[in-house]
Amino acid sequence: MRLQHLTLILIGIVFTIGLLGATAPVFAAPAAATAAPGPVVTAALPPGPKAPPSGAAIAQTCAGCHGTEGQLKSAAFMPLAGMPKAQLVQAMHDFRSGKRPATLMRHVAEGFSDAEIDAMASYFAKVKPE
Secondary structure, eight states: OHHHHHHHHHHHHHHHHHHHHTTSGGGSOOTTOOOOSSOOOOOOOOOOOOOOOOHHHHHGGGHHHHOGGGOOOOSSSOOOTTOOHHHHHHHHHHHHHTSSOOSSHHHHHHTSOHHHHHHHHHHHHHSOOO
């Protein structure tokens, strides 16, 4: 049982590190890229606000520990599917502030804005628990 718990924690940590690393500039094009000769035509995008990710998309960041759609059946991690929105929002705010102690969740919660937490909580509230 202890090995399973440690394995799940390790998976969660690796998953979180991967998420944090996804914002690094390593995905940018190399500075010394050579272009083919000829005119370069670029299409300009219309100005406007960036659409925020959906609650379903944000909720997938929880899958590593809490299972797909928050339906993991494990004593180590709380299932998120069907959790009332206000309860999940409060828990994330408590993790972020340090009011609710946790090994990993404080760092995870610090990565989300209030709007993202709200969208994620709305999504999980609508998911039917198994």
